[in-house]
Amino acid sequence: MKRATVFCYLIGTAIAAIAIAASFYFDDSVRDFMMQHQNRAIRDFMRYVSLFGDWPSHTAVGLVLLWLAWRRGSQKWTRIFLAMLLAMAIAGVAGTVIKRTIPRARPSVKSELHWGGPRFSSKYHSFPSGHVGASTAFFGVLLIARRRVGLVCLPIPILIGFSRMYLGAHYLSDVVCAADLGILCALVVAYFVLLHVGDRQSKTENARPPPLR
Numbered sequence: 001m002k003r004a005t006v007f008c009y010l011i012g013t014a015i016a017a018i019a020i021a022a023s024f025y026f027d028d029s030v031r032d033f034m035m036q037h038q039n040r041a042i043r044d045f046m047r048y049v050s051l052f053g054d055w056p057s058h059t060a061v062g063l064v065l066l067w068l069a070w071r072r073g074s075q076k077w078t079r080i081f082l083a084m085l086l087a088m089a090i091a092g093v094a095g096t097v098i099k100r101t102i103p104r105a106r107p108s109v110k111s112e113l114h115w116g117g118p119r120f121s122s123k124y125h126s127f128p129s130g131h132v133g134a135s136t137a138f139f140g141v142l143l144i145a146r147r148r149v150g151l152v153c154l155p156i157p158i159l160i161g162f163s164r165m166y167l168g169a170h171y172l173s174d175v176v177c178a179a180d181l182g183i184l185c186a187l188v189v190a191y192f193v194l195l196h197v198g199d200r201q202s203k204t205e206n207a208r209p210p211p212l213r
Helices: 003-024 028-034 038-054 053-072 075-103 130-145 149-152 157-165 172-207
Strands: none
Touching: 003 028, 003 172, 028 053, 028 075, 028 157, 038 157, 053 075, 053 130, 075 172, 130 149, 130 157, 130 172, 157 172
16 A cells, blocks of 8 residues: 555544544534524425435435446446445444444433433434435545545535434534544445456456457
8 A cells, every 4th residue: 555545544534533522522512503593494494404315315316326327338337326325335234233332312302311221212323323424425435436526416415414413313423423434434335346346347358358350
């Protein structure tokens, strides 16, 4: 691995650690701010964002795009959309395991315990945000594969994260940790599905003898 790549990973890890620490520090402040600035119209809009920002909508969009890419015979985009769906699935499974291993009461739940509680109760599945983890992993792969298109879609997981906090479903740290989880899943899947498989296919195609004329 090149030194520049290692340096980038170290910087990224440091930024993620600082963001996580800061998010836990500002948890209560952000929660109170959200509660003090509630608006019926905004709240209704955020409900729709959360509704369509969950994994079923992402899965439906991903499957349609995967089918279109396959129909058009684009191997590159087929791998990209497949990687997006795979990263989202891994982030979803990982997030569910964490939720049930480390129960945390949602901000809207009145409980003396911030951590701990019924492991199979959705009221104690605050950490991490499943919506944000899935969406970040989904669009994270797109950002890695096609930076310009990914940047255009980047506001989607950000808006979803804001909606979850506005509705009192998650703390700031739930959203930030979920985003980090999604990014990690996107990086791993992009490496193995896009870079590793793509390089191997390129080598195979280059090794083929030229067609006879």
